[in-house]
Amino acid sequence: xxxxxVGLHASAGRPAVAxxxxxxxxxxxxxxxxxxxxxxxxxxxxxxxxxxxxSGKNLFPSNIAGLPTWYTIRANKDGYVARKKEIDLLxxxxxxxxxxxxxxxxxxxxxxxxxxxxxxxMRDDLIFYSVPYDKIVAPVCPEAKLRKLVKNMIYVGVxxxxxxxxxxxxxxxxxxxxxxxxxxxxxNLAAVQAGYDYASSSLTKADPFRIERLDKNHGxxxxxxxAASALGCVYxxxxxxxxxxxxxxxxxxxxxxxxxxxxxxxxxxxxxFAVIQAEDxxxxxxxxxxxxxxxxxxxxxxSGPGISLMSEFAGLAYYAEIPAVVWDIQRxxxxxxxxxxxxxxxxxxxxxxxxxxxxxxxxxxxSPHDCFEMAMDAFNLAEKFQTPVxxxxxxxxxxxxxxSDPFPYPDKPIDRGKVLSKEDLDKLGGFSRYKxxxxxxxxYRTLPGTQHPAxxxxxxxxxxxxxxxxxxxxxxxENNMERLRRKFENVRSVAPAPVVEKMPSxxxxxxxxxxxHWALTECRDQLRDEHKLATDYLRIRAFPFSHDVADxxxxxxxxxxxxxxxxxxxxxxxxxxxxxxxxxxxxSVARLDGLPIDARSITDEIxxxxxx
Amino acid sequence: xxxTPAAPKTNRLGLSVIDYRGGKTTLCAGCGHxxxxxxxxxxxxxxxxxxxxxxxxSGIGCSSKTPAYFLSRAHSFNSVHGRMxxxxxxxxxxxxxxxxxxxxxxxxxxxxxxxQFVHLMRRNLPLIYIIEDNGVYGLTKGQxxxxxxxxxxxxxxxxxxxxPIDTCELAISLGATFVGRSFSGDKRQLHAMLKAAIAHNGTxxxxxxxxxxxxxDHEGSTKSYKYMLDHEEPLQEINFIPAFENxxxxxxxxxxxxxxxxxxxxLRLRKLEEDYDPTNRIRAITRLNEAKEKGEMxxxxxxxxxKAPNFLDMLNITEEPLATLPASAVRPGPEVLQQVMEExx
Numbered sequence: 001x002x003x004x005x006v007g008l009h010a011s012a013g014r015p016a017v018a019x020x021x022x023x024x025x026x027x028x029x030x031x032x033x034x035x036x037x038x039x040x041x042x043x044x045x046x047x048x049x050x051x052x053x054x055s056g057k058n059l060f061p062s063n064i065a066g067l068p069t070w071y072t073i074r075a076n077k078d079g080y081v082a083r084k085k086e087i088d089l090l091x092x093x094x095x096x097x098x099x100x101x102x103x104x105x106x107x108x109x110x111x112x113x114x115x116x117x118x119x120x121x122m123r124d125d126l127i128f129y130s131v132p133y134d135k136i137v138a139p140v141c142p143e144a145k146l147r148k149l150v151k152n153m154i155y156v157g158v159x160x161x162x163x164x165x166x167x168x169x170x171x172x173x174x175x176x177x178x179x180x181x182x183x184x185x186x187x188n189l190a191a192v193q194a195g196y197d198y199a200s201s202s203l204t205k206a207d208p209f210r211i212e213r214l215d216k217n218h219g220x221x222x223x224x225x226x227a228a229s230a231l232g233c234v235y236x237x238x239x240x241x242x243x244x245x246x247x248x249x250x251x252x253x254x255x256x257x258x259x260x261x262x263x264x265x266x267x268x269x270x271x272x273f274a275v276i277q278a279e280d281x282x283x284x285x286x287x288x289x290x291x292x293x294x295x296x297x298x299x300x301x302x303s304g305p306g307i308s309l310m311s312e313f314a315g316l317a318y319y320a321e322i323p324a325v326v327w328d329i330q331r332x333x334x335x336x337x338x339x340x341x342x343x344x345x346x347x348x349x350x351x352x353x354x355x356x357x358x359x360x361x362x363x364x365x366x367s368p369h370d371c372f373e374m375a376m377d378a379f380n381l382a383e384k385f386q387t388p389v390x391x392x393x394x395x396x397x398x399x400x401x402x403x404s405d406p407f408p409y410p411d412k413p414i415d416r417g418k419v420l421s422k423e424d425l426d427k428l429g430g431f432s433r434y435k436x437x438x439x440x441x442x443x444y445r446t447l448p449g450t451q452h453p454a455x456x457x458x459x460x461x462x463x464x465x466x467x468x469x470x471x472x473x474x475x476x477x478e479n480n481m482e483r484l485r486r487k488f489e490n491v492r493s494v495a496p497a498p499v500v501e502k503m504p505s506x507x508x509x510x511x512x513x514x515x516x517h518w519a520l521t522e523c524r525d526q527l528r529d530e531h532k533l534a535t536d537y538l539r540i541r542a543f544p545f546s547h548d549v550a551d552x553x554x555x556x557x558x559x560x561x562x563x564x565x566x567x568x569x570x571x572x573x574x575x576x577x578x579x580x581x582x583x584x585x586x587x588s589v590a591r592l593d594g595l596p597i598d599a600r601s602i603t604d605e606i607x608x609x610x611x612x
Numbered sequence: 613x614x615x616t617p618a619a620p621k622t623n624r625l626g627l628s629v630i631d632y633r634g635g636k637t638t639l640c641a642g643c644g645h646x647x648x649x650x651x652x653x654x655x656x657x658x659x660x661x662x663x664x665x666x667x668x669x670s671g672i673g674c675s676s677k678t679p680a681y682f683l684s685r686a687h688s689f690n691s692v693h694g695r696m697x698x699x700x701x702x703x704x705x706x707x708x709x710x711x712x713x714x715x716x717x718x719x720x721x722x723x724x725x726x727x728q729f730v731h732l733m734r735r736n737l738p739l740i741y742i743i744e745d746n747g748v749y750g751l752t753k754g755q756x757x758x759x760x761x762x763x764x765x766x767x768x769x770x771x772x773x774x775x776p777i778d779t780c781e782l783a784i785s786l787g788a789t790f791v792g793r794s795f796s797g798d799k800r801q802l803h804a805m806l807k808a809a810i811a812h813n814g815t816x817x818x819x820x821x822x823x824x825x826x827x828x829d830h831e832g833s834t835k836s837y838k839y840m841l842d843h844e845e846p847l848q849e850i851n852f853i854p855a856f857e858n859x860x861x862x863x864x865x866x867x868x869x870x871x872x873x874x875x876x877x878x879l880r881l882r883k884l885e886e887d888y889d890p891t892n893r894i895r896a897i898t899r900l901n902e903a904k905e906k907g908e909m910x911x912x913x914x915x916x917x918x919k920a921p922n923f924l925d926m927l928n929i930t931e932e933p934l935a936t937l938p939a940s941a942v943r944p945g946p947e948v949l950q951q952v953m954e955e956x957x
Contacts, residue, residue, distance in 0.1 A: 221956035231952060237942035239934035240705050242698075259952075263944040270930035272941050274705040279731040283698040286691070286728070290702025293689060294667065294710070295935030297942075298702060312692050406953040409946040414939045447935055448667045448687035449707050453631075455664060458680060460690040470680070 017108070020208045022052045022077035024088040026159070029101045031094050033065025035149035038177050038188070039156050040071040044401060045173035046165050047075045048222055051214040055081035055518075056401045057596060062247065062340045068097045077214060081403065082519035083596040088209055089162075091155050092119060102126070110207035112158060127207045129199075131158055136198050140190040153188045157195020162203070163211045167196065221406050225397035228368035229327060230256035231407070232375025233299060234263060237414045238325070240298035242276045242287035244306060247340055248395040249329040252301040281306035285313040285324065292323045293459060295419070295447035297379050299325035304346050305334055307353065307390075314388050315354025318484070319462050321434070321443065323382035323417070325375075327391045329398040332594050341594030342395035344514055347569035350390050351543055356462060357481060361389045361491055362543040365397060366517040368404045370541070376410050377496055383417035385442060385491060394564075396515045396596040418444045422452045430454040433468035434480060441487035488544060495542030498549060506534035508610070509556035511549070513540040513570060515596060516562050522599035523562075523606070531607045540570070545577055553582045560606055562589040564597050624660035624856060632657045634682040644796030644822030645675055645744045649682045651799065652713070652742075655806035656683060659854060667703050667710045671696040671725060674751055675717035675744035675822075694725030697732035697741075704737050707933035708924050711810070712739040719749045722758040722777045729779070733786040733815060735923040740809045740816040741788075743779055744796075746824035747835035754827030765832030779819050781900045784893055784915045789814035789922075791896070791915040795840050796822040801911060804850040808913070811854070813874035814922045821909070840909060847888050847912030848881035871916050881913055890916050 026043070030036040037058075044056040054075045061067040074084055086106050092098045092113040099122065102111055107125035115135075120128035133151050141150040153174075160170050170192060178185035229252050233241070241260075243253040257275055264272045274291075278284035284300040291298035302310070307328050317324050330346050332338035353360055361381055365371045374391055382389040420431055425446070431454070434443045443466075446455040457468040464480065465471040503524070512520045517539055527533040538552045553559050553574075561571040568588040575583050589605050591597065620628040632653045637646050656666070663685035670676035672693035679688045691699040700714045721729050721743050732741070747760040756764075759779065760772040783791045790812045794802040802820060809816040821840055823829045829836045834843075848869075853859055855876035863870060863880060869890065871879040881890065889895060896915040903910040930937075 219957070221953055223956050231949075235943055235949070237937075237939060239937060239942060240702060242702065263948050264942070266930050266941060268930060269928075271928050272930055272934065272937055274927050274929050274934060276701065276705065276927075278698065279727060282695060283701075283728050283731065286695045286698025287702035287705070289691075290669070290689070290699035290704075291706040291934075292702070293699070294703040294706035295933070296702070296706035298706065313695065316692055406957070407949065409949055410943070414943065446687075447707070448703065449665065449710050449933065449935075451662070451664050453664070453685050456685050456687045458688045458690070461692075 017208045019210055020088070021210050021212050022075055022214060024075055024209045025084045025086065026073040026089045026091065027087040027101070028071040028091040028155070029094045029097050030069050030071070030152070031065070031096070032060055032063055032067055032069040034093070034152065036069070036071065036093065036152040039152035040073065041401070042156050042170065042173045042177055043159060044073050045176065045222065046160070046169045047073065047211055048217055048403065049169040049173060050166055050211060051217050052077060052211055053079040053081060053216050053403060055403070057083055057396065058400060059595065060340050062336065068094055075211060077216070079216065080522040080599070082522055083598045085598045085600055089159070089207070091159070092117060093152070093155070110209065112155060129158070129162070129203050131155065131195070131198065136194050137191060140194045141187060146187070150188060150191045153191035154195035154198070157192040157197070158199040158203070160192065161196045161199035162205060162207070163209060165211055166213070217403060219406065220403050222401050222403055223368045224251070224399055224401050225365065225368050225371045225393055226252040226329065226399060227255040228371035228404070228407070229365075229375055229391070229393065229398070230259055232372035234259045235372070235410050236297065236376040236379040238297045238299050238379065239272065240274050240288070240291040240296040241300070242278045242284045242291075242298070243301050244278050244281050244284045246303050246306055248331055248399045249301040249303050249306070249327060251399060252327055252329065281309040282313070285310040285326065288324045288326070289313055289317050289322050292382070293448070297325075297383070299327065301327035301329065303329050303331045307346055307350055308334075311354045314360065315356055315358045316461055317388045318354065318358040318360065319356065320459050321386040321445075322459070323386055324388040325378045325382050325391070326388060327393060330392060330394040332592070338594045340395070342515070342564065342596055343592055343594070344392075344394060344516065344564040345569070345592065346392065347563070347565070348572055350392065351573055359488055359544070361385065361387060361495065363389065363391045363496060364513040364541050365391065365393050366514050366539065367397070368402050369407060371397070372407045374496065376412055380412065380415040381491065381495060384415055385487060386417060386445065387487075392514065394515055418442055420444050420446050420450070420455075422450055422455070425450070425452040425454055432466050433457040434464060434483070435466040436483055440490055441483045492544045492546055495544070495546065497546050498541055498552070499539045500548070500552065501537045503528065503534040503536060506536040507557040508533060508535045509552055509559035510535050510537045510562060510606075511540060511552070511559055511570075511574070512537070512562040516564055519597045519599045519602055520562060523602040526599060526603040527606060530603070531610070533607070533610060543573065545574070549574070550578055550582060553578060553585055556585065558587055559585050560587045560589050560609075562602055564592045565590055566592055623657055625662060627657070627663070629653065629657045631663060631685060632683055634684045635680050637681045638677065639674055640826050642825040643674070644746065644824070645678050646681070647796040647799070648742065648744055648802070648820055648822055649678050651802045651806055653682045654803055655810060659807055659810045660856070661711060661810060665709065665711050667712050668715070669696050669700040669703065669712060670715045671717070671720035673717040673720045673749070675715055676720055678715055678744070694720055694723070695728055696720070697725065697728035700739055701732065701735070701737060704739060704924070705929070706935040708929060708931070709933050714739055714741045716741065716743055718743060718745040718747060718757040718759040722779055726758070726777070730782060730786055733783045733788045733817065736787055736789055736814045736920055737923040738813055738815070740818070743817070743819045744822040745779075745819050745835070746822050746828050747833070748824050748828040750824050750827055761834040764834040767827060767830055778900060778904070780817065780914055781897055783817040784896050787815070788817045789917040789920045790816040790913075792817075792913045793819045793821070793911045795844055795911055796820055797837060797840060798844065798846075798911065801846060801850055804852045805913065807852040807854065808850070808873065808877070808879045811852075811873040811875050811877040812918070814917075814920060843907070843909040845903070845908045845910050847885050847890070847910060847914070848883055850913060851880040851882070853878040853880065871918060874918055879913070879916070890914060893917070
């Protein structure tokens with residue numbers, strides 16, 4: 001007879017504490033390459049379908065098979081979807097990490113473990129459920145080599161029983177996951193059922209966690225940021241994508257290739273796009289710049305190491321005034337170590353990327369919805385201002401699943417910026433590439449191939465006059481750089497505006513950007529509920545900063561700048577940008593351990609600083 | 613008695629050679645690069661290439677300045693050191709109607725640019741890539757480049773002890789479909805080779821030995837005018853007959869190889885070396901290696917393949933330039949978005 005190991009706080013058959021409904025974190029500890037991703041997605045989707053807000057975060061190593069991986073699902077009735085530090089239900093599948101995983105739990109948490117791991121004796125303040133996976137999987141999966149994969153579906157069934165998930169929803173989620181692979185779906189479903197049956201007959205519910213149907217997800221979709229970005233780029237009319245594989249940005253390019261193949265083949269059966277896997281990031285950005293110069297909407301996608309390699313070209317594009325869209329799915333540091341962990345660590349280096357007086361437009365998406373819309377903003381800004389635009393996503397946003405409202409059809413037209421046609425040239429007779437004709441510091445350009453004898457101009461780096469002719473004259477350089485400065489200033493008022501959320505009579509402000517947003521939403525409620533501290537919040541969505549940012553700082557006593565890096569990069573950028581008396585009001589909360597930031601850490605730090 | 617001045621000579625587009633000229637050169641008097649610019653002007657003029665249809669692309673170095681000295685009516689992009697191939701690739705993808713002409717040097721190609729160069733050669737994009745090859749860095753005053761021959765001597769007496777990179781051999785082995793070597797002083801050969809290059813539909817790599825009169829034209833240099841005059845071994849006598857000239861002249865298949873180009877032009881190679889077949893890739897590579905052993909400076913059409921698919925065809929790109937596709941062609945409709953949203957719900 002199977003046993004149920006029950007810890008200190010529960011006696012058989014009866015939960016010792018009040019039920020905890022729709023508020024929990026589930027962590028699946030496994031090894032990568034073991035095929036647990038489908039199981040985790042099924043769990044996530046089931047909770048989603050039951051109308052409970054949910055998020056899933058994959059903490060994975062830079063490896064293909066055999067190293068520890070954790071997948072965390074957070075279900076929360078209030079809609080908090082940031083990472084929560086405390087785990088309520090651990091599914092311990094990895095013998096290598098099981099002991100550490102169990103030791104890190106807070107008292108009262110539940111552990112589902114593979115029977116041979118014999119974890120129940122480790123602590124007496126947890127609730128343990130033992131599951132003999134190998135015994136359960138054998139009868140439902142006669143093919144031995146598939147058992148390793150199918151085994152993961154057993155825990156879906158066990159969890160479904162323990163948390164009271166609706167099995168009809170599990171069935172629906174699983175069929176969606178396996179789409180047209182009916183045979184695989186049936187096999188996996190049998191495994192889920194076996195797990196469920198085992199839990200029904202052999203486990204006694206002793207933990208307080210339950211999922212109950214809500215109606216908070218009506219009409220919503222689940223998508224990761226990279227897929228949303230890819231879809232946005234397709235809708236932005238991108239025609240050239242050059243890329244070099246790098247985690248965590250590769251799936252943006254791969255998703256985009258899928259979408260382009262599906263939706264961007266013309267009536268003649270020919271592609272209205274070109275995708276090229278470049279030999280490195282130097283070439284990837286070079287191709288983007290060549291294509292943009294020749295008039296295509298071109299982009300690349302990369303991460304920090306690629307951004308470093310793109311530095312020289314980014315400067316050339318800034319000086320020569322060539323559009324480019326670069327997605328930076330930020331991750332931790334160079335080389336090996338934490339390349340598969342999230343970060344907001346490229347802010348300062350990207351803002352000023354390259355040599356000389358260069359500065360670049362950056363957009364900061366916080367959600368898949370932002371990713372989709374900012375794709376269009378990025379191309380429009382790049383072509384309008386004839387300069388590179390960097391979209392600063394991150395691994396947490398790019399590679400994890402997020403709930404989202406469906407994306408509305410883009411209402412912004414495709415703005416190709418100031419491009420003179422043959423007909424324009426017929427009227428004008430000629431043009432000066434870098435002359436500020438309209439007083440907005442943006443010159444007119446022509447595209448190669450324009451059939452007019454006066455269409456051509458010579459593109460080069462830092463030394464040119466308003467006509468685009470080679471010049472090393474000090475005055476020409478100064479004039480040009482002054483115009484570029486004015487051009488950059490003009491971005492402030494048209495780039496995506498910050499979003500401000502207020503609380504009544506708040507004197508304290510918080511500034512954040514990107515995925516930090518999700519922890520911050522929760523953190524502000526904690527500050528209000530636990531510390532009686534009302535806060536206003538401004539989410540930066542673009543650099544150069546809107547004047548609203550300065551106004552926000554001006555109108556608050558202190559402003560905390562929260563970000564996911566060590567050196568307070570956004571804080572530093574604000575210090576460069578803001579007047580001294582405003583800088584004096586800024587405080588930094590900058591932290592990064594490679595995991596998505598959690599609300600508790602921010603709350604505690606701000607509360608401590610406020611109490612001083 | 614007043615005389616009417618003769619109308620200037622024009623090509624098939626009604627343009628005169630002036631329409632193909634560029635700005636005044638700022639290179640040293642006697643620089644081989646200037647001769648190459650002249651040949652480019654003549655070839656484009658004679659082939660009747662619409663100047664506005666050309667995109668000139670270059671990296672950094674003396675060679676890469678030269679696009680300013682020819683064809684002012686074409687857009688030009690002086691990019692960064694060693695990275696012209698990527699810029700050219702992007703430009704061609706954006707507008708497949710352009711004729712891309714890349715100008716680089718031996719340093720720009722074989723050292724800093726070797727990574728992009730080899731990958732460009734693999735793709736067989738329609739592009740003419742000219743290396744103005746003098747074996748030294750001119751703009752930084754005379755350091756060896758990676759194409760300098762073993763034993764070649766700098767003005768300072770320093771001898772090169774590292775083996776050279778043979779850009780032609782690399783290009784042939786990696787997939788370029790028209791590979792030639794010439795000499796800036798061989799007016800006739802270079803002229804014919806450039807015309808054939810213009811007619812080719814794929815990647816053309818022309819390595820043109822172009823002596824640096826300031827830093828590498830002395831005794832002991834293997835890239836000097838004198839060395840080239842003494843050691844040049846042309847493989848063929850090259851004749852090019854453009855499709856639009858519609859001339860049919862008999863030739864002797866025993867002594868001449870005729871290659872029909874993509875546009876119907878004819879490339880006629882009168883063999884100076886009896887058993888050399890420029891359509892045989894393996895043989896071309898072997899012959900280049902033999903020449904290296906013997907200290908010969910082989911010139912001529914080393915390899916040509918007019919049948920290989922180019923990269924644009926492989927990508928199945930629409931005929932209209934991607935750059936100017938209307939919004940209606942590049943933004944899918946609301947029903948498509950609706951469908952994707954339903955799949956994700």
